[in-house]
Each structure stands twice: as structure tokens, then as C-alpha cells.
Amino acid sequence: NSASKKPPSPSPLRFSKFFQSNMRILVTGGAGFIGSHLVDKLMENEKNEVIVADNYFTGTKDNLKKWIGHPRFELIRHDVTEPLLLEVDRIYHLACPASPIFYKYNPVKTIKTNVIGTLNMLGLAKRVGARILLTSTSEVYGDPLEHPQTESYWGNVNPIGVRSCYDEGKRVAETLMFDYHRQHGIEIRIARIFNTYGPRMNIDDGRVVSNFIAQAIRNEPLTVQLPGTQTRSFCYVSDMVDGLIRLMEGENTGPINIGNPGEFTMTELAEAVKELINPEVKISMVENTPDDPRQRKPDITKAKELLGWEPTVKLRDGLPLMEEDFRLRLGVSRKN
Ligand code: NAD
Numbered sequence: 001n002s003a004s005k006k007p008p009s010p011s012p013l014r015f016s017k018f019f020q021s022n023m024r025i026l027v028t029g030g031a032g033f034i035g036s037h038l039v040d041k042l043m044e045n046e047k048n049e050v051i052v053a054d055n056y057f058t059g060t061k062d063n064l065k066k067w068i069g070h071p072r073f074e075l076i077r078h079d080v081t082e083p084l085l086l087e088v089d090r091i092y093h094l095a096c097p098a099s100p101i102f103y104k105y106n107p108v109k110t111i112k113t114n115v116i117g118t119l120n121m122l123g124l125a126k127r128v129g130a131r132i133l134l135t136s137t138s139e140v141y142g143d144p145l146e147h148p149q150t151e152s153y154w155g156n157v158n159p160i161g162v163r164s165c166y167d168e169g170k171r172v173a174e175t176l177m178f179d180y181h182r183q184h185g186i187e188i189r190i191a192r193i194f195n196t197y198g199p200r201m202n203i204d205d206g207r208v209v210s211n212f213i214a215q216a217i218r219n220e221p222l223t224v225q226l227p228g229t230q231t232r233s234f235c236y237v238s239d240m241v242d243g244l245i246r247l248m249e250g251e252n253t254g255p256i257n258i259g260n261p262g263e264f265t266m267t268e269l270a271e272a273v274k275e276l277i278n279p280e281v282k283i284s285m286v287e288n289t290p291d292d293p294r295q296r297k298p299d300i301t302k303a304k305e306l307l308g309w310e311p312t313v314k315l316r317d318g319l320p321l322m323e324e325d326f327r328l329r330l331g332v333s334r335k336n
């Protein structure tokens, strides 16, 4: 799916040129949930030097505290809507709020982050010959009319709704990636990420897994938004990070769906959380928000074939790992 008439790629400058296999890697949004787990994994390789650029809108330094001061690690307070001059070999471009309550909080800023932020990172990639990976989203499929969603589906997206700053923003970001690829020969990778969960998710970010786990621990009713039959597929964060690194280091531009095809209704998710975390907790049905997709499940044939990747952590195994982290942060220990 690469362009047929591609101009020659700029030769990679290899900034860590004295040691050919060394990599200098920029992670935008690296102080966030997925970004900080990605940084942990990249830092495990002693040949990697990692730079995080983040404006701390939804991320925190706390997520990276074990790396602050490490000689192969650097943390920069930077907003990607402003130009950034660095010398790197790889760019994982994650910067963008991912939870609906945060991306709707300042929608104009969200779209600037997606459009101007991605343009700047592509300009940087072009200047230094770096390979760039964009974390796009299953939201580019909107309220899908095809199920499960394959990468060739063009989506069913409301261009003027309250979610559009995010889903249309990511669609433009994907367009920019492909235009830089075709026009300037930039090496690109696009991951379409489906709902991901795990430790370090923002406790009050309003996403369904973090809400249910926090509610179960606090013994507050689990708020299932109506109708409760809407579905999502949840991928544990370590599987996600593994998929992103394989995509970056593989040969395919994507877009490639990365997610767990195990599909659950929100009522089923609430029941699983209740059973695993707090059998006493109540489940209450509440109002939903506009444009909520009714069903979502990735077709991961491409990821399996092209990246040799598939998720390994089942929801029932991932939820308790997240519970442990939430209990620590909420200061509520398990009653035995
Ligand atoms: P997150 O909100 O935890 O992390 C996003 C990070 O980007 C935060 O650290 C935030 O401070 C930073 N950021 C936001 N705007 C910025 C800006 N203008 N300049 C610099 N930094 C900025 O979210 P996450 O769940 O870790 O998501 C990471 C990426 O994955 C996002 O691009 C998101 O769209 C994508 N994604 C996530 C999911 C999911 O389920 N978590 C699903 C689909 C796609």
C-alpha cells in the first residue's frame, strides 16, 4: 500500500552513527498512559536513547519517574503544536488526549494537536530522515457500518459532532502522514489503536475500564451508559506496546489495526468487573453521550500476517493487574 511513484527517501542520518544499531527515539506524549509503557519497553534496550516531549495535559512526570536522571533518557516540556528541533532516528507520535472528557474539554486545541502537531512531527521527520509512527485510532471508523472493522473500511464519521475534533483530527493526521510519504518519501507507520487499558490510566478520565475499576474499588455503582449493549474490544497495554514496536521496526506503512478482538458489551464488562473486583457493587444504567459507536471490534488479520502479532493477555487476566495499580493509587487495599 505504499505509493507507486515514490520520490527517493532521504538517506537516514543515523544520529547515533558511531554505533550503527543505536537508536535515538522521540516519543511525543510519552508521559501519558500508553506512551510511558512504551518508554519502559524502549529503555529496556541498552542501545536506545529515549527523548520524551510532552505538555503534561493528560500525562504526568510521575509515569516516568523511574527514568528521570537516567543517562539514556531525556524529558522535555513541549507542546507539539509548536515546532521542535531535534536529531532523532525514530518518532513515536502519540501526543494527543485520548479520553473523550479530555479531548472534548478544549476541542480546538485537540484538533490543533492532531493537525499542527502531526505536521510539525512530519516536518521534523523530513528534516532529519527519521521514521515516524502515528498512533491513530479505531475512532477513524466512526460508528462503523462494517463489523468487524478492517483497515480498508473508510468509516462512518460525523464531521461536525462533539467527537469530530478527535476522530476527524486523526483522519487528517493519517492524510498528512501519507502525503508526506508520497510527496517527500518519509518513512511512515500508522497504527489504528483500539481501546487499550492497564495500569497508569488516568483514574478519573471517564473511560469505561478506568471508571468501572475505580467505582468497584470505591464501592460506588458501576455506571453502564445506555443501552449497555454497545460493544468494545479491550487490549492490555503490554500487548499494545509490543504491537507498536513491531509495526515501527517492520516493513509496512499500515494503517494496521492493533487491538484485541475479544468483544464485550458494556453490561458484560460491568459484570466481569463486579465478579472479579467487588461482588457487592451495584450496576446502574445512566445516560449516554452523543455519537457513541454501537459496536467496535478490530479485524487483526493484517497485524497477524504482517507483524506476526496478536494479543496475549485476556481481559480477565488484565483487569486484576489494573486493579492492583488503582488500589495503590487510591490507597484502598483489598479486603480479604
Ligand atoms: P494519554 O492522554 O494518557 O496520553 C497522551 C499524552 O499526550 C499525555 O501525556 C499528554 O499530556 C500528551 N499531550 C496531549 N496534547 C499534547 C500536546 N499538544 N503536546 C504535547 N503533548 C501532548 O492517552 P493514551 O491513552 O496514552 O493515548 C496515547 C495515544 O494513543 C493518543 O494519540 C491516542 O489518540 C491514541 N489512542 C489511544 C487509545 C486508548 O484506548 N488509550 C485508543 C486509540 C488511540
Ligand code: UDP
Residues within 6 Å of the ligand: 082, 083, 084, 085, 086, 119, 120, 121, 122, 123, 124, 125, 126, 127
Ligand atoms: N518542523 C519542526 N521541526 C523540524 C522541521 C520542521 O517542528 O525539525 C515544523 C516546521 O516548523 C513546519 C512543519 O514542521 O511548521 C512542517 O515542516 P516542512 O518543512 O514540511 O514544511 P514548511 O516548513 O516548508 O512549511
Ligand code: UDP
Residues within 6 Å of the ligand: 100, 195, 206, 207, 208, 209, 211, 212, 223, 224, 225, 226, 230, 231, 232, 266, 288, 289, 292, 293
Ligand atoms: N461507558 C460506560 N460507562 C462509563 C464510561 C463509558 O458504559 O462510565 C461506555 C460508553 O458509552 C462507550 C464505552 O463505554 O460505549 C466506551 O467508552 P470510552 O469512553 O471508554 O471509550 P470510546 O467511546 O472512546 O471507545
